[in-house]
Amino acid sequence: MNVEPIKSDMNAEVAAGAGAETKLTPAELEAFTGKLVTALKTVYDPEIPVDIYELGLIYKVDVADNYDTTVDMTLTAPGCPVAGEMPGMVQQALEGIDGIGKVTVNMTFDPPWTPERMSEEAKLELNMY
Secondary structure (H helix, E strand, O other), X not given: OEEEEOOOOOOOEEEEOXXXXXXXXXXXXXXXXXXXXXXXXXXXXXXXXXXXHHHOOEEEEEEOOOOOEEEEXXXXXXXXXXXXXXXXXXXXXXXXXXXXXXXXXXXXXXXXXXXXXXXXXXXXXXXXX
């Protein structure tokens, strides 16, 4: 399996082929990853004015050869008021990508989210320096 970081300063990664050698070319995977990131950046935690991608809530994205996509994500806290809604919001955003296959969103709290997962952009937006 090829594993490439979605963004170098974040811990999320995109994996092509879901456990096997992928038939997607590096250029196809890169282009699709860009679409994934763009869609993920449209989803916001309602209590924090930063998108879930920059907050570091996306841990992993697996893309199969048929563009079926599985996302592992977390929340800033297990008791987050939107815990039940967030996976659906992410799924809906990704389903808007032309050519995407089946979208599955898994919620995990292992490892727990910490502010260190945020991008520099998110830290600047939230004045965390």
